[in-house]
Amino acid sequence: MDMLLIKDMANTYIEHSIVINNFVTTVGIQLKNSLCRVFGDSVKYKWIENDNKPVIPDVSINCDIKNRRSTNFLGVPRFIMEVLSDATEEYDRNEKMELYKKVEVAEYWLVDWRKRQVEIYVLSPDESSVDEAEYKLMSIVTEQNKDDLKIYMFPNVKINFAQLFDCVD
Secondary structure, eight states: OHHHHHHHHTTOOHHHHHHHHHHHHHHHHHTTTSSOEEEOTTOEEOOGGGTTOOBOOSEEEESOTTOEETTEEOSOOSEEEEEOOTTTHHHIIIIIHHHHHHHTOSEEEEEETTTTEEEEEEEEEOTTOSSOEEEEEEEEEOGGGGGGOOOTTOTTOOOOHHHHTTTOO
């Protein structure tokens, strides 16, 4: 499965990378004087909940950057964004989303550059279970409601719709 994903990523549209870079540069400047850092798709996370297999999110905001071994972060980022592509959409919406929920990533964005749309999910307690949490869909942001775009876990960090999709036609 991992080899297939790596092979497929080689055929990713340039817009996929543009959205990642737009987010990383815009948000990274704002986090410069904090304990948190934003990373593009070049960092790996390893968690027991995933049998220590590496996971590479498109974007993560990590406030626990000292918790690492070699080239892998061991802590859980507070925010993850996946940019959807034909090759990865099913994986991002299912297996990755379940894993991120299990390790308790507080906020998860699914960005579809083709539709110019952002789905924002925030982890919230499941009232029917003491130990479980579920992702609650907070908003689906498009051009029509673009002012709703915000990072819930980092309310002082701003990124607007135009910045995220800059140079994406």
